[in-house]
Amino acid sequence: xxxxxxxxxxxxxxxxxxxxxxxxxxxxxxxxxxxxxxxxxxxxxxxxxxxxxxxxxxxxxxxxxxxxxxxxxxxxxxxxxxxxxxxxxxxxxxxxxxxxxxxxxxxxxxxxxxxxxxxxxxxxxxxxxxxxx
Numbered sequence: 001x002x003x004x005x006x007x008x009x010x011x012x013x014x015x016x017x018x019x020x021x022x023x024x025x026x027x028x029x030x031x032x033x034x035x036x037x038x039x040x041x042x043x044x045x046x047x048x049x050x051x052x053x054x055x056x057x058x059x060x061x062x063x064x065x066x067x068x069x070x071x072x073x074x075x076x077x078x079x080x081x082x083x084x085x086x087x088x089x090x091x092x093x094x095x096x097x098x099x100x101x102x103x104x105x106x107x108x109x110x111x112x113x114x115x116x117x118x119x120x121x122x123x124x125x126x127x128x129x130x131x132x133x
Contacts, residue, residue, distance in 0.1 A: 039088055097111075
């Protein structure tokens with residue numbers, strides 16, 4: 001059985017690039033916030049958008065322009081699951097829920113996962129996917 005990765009914590013740069021007024025350094029995202037931002041970025045990044053890594057990302061943006069039905073909801077769920085499983089090794093995915101909101105023309109996404117390597121409670125990330133051009 002492979003050993004589970006143990007870490008002291010995770011740290012990423014915030015996309016807002018806010019500066020700490022005390023030390024003029026960028027304010028980082030830590031641990032659970034860092035991983036939540038990473039998952040969100042993976043879902044919203046289209047394949048081919050990252051130079052020299054054409055497979056990184058997902059096909060979610062393509063699927064948003066398909067008819068809003070159960071088939072598309074299932075395809076979105078599988079695409080999100082595959083993307084997280086393939087590109088975010090710091091989490092163990094528990095569940096991805098995709099709920100179509102026909103009135104608003106969007107999909108409500110709920111992702112439940114466990115962070116590997118730090119001792120925190122199971123996490124939940126939710127957001128809406130809206131087709132925009």
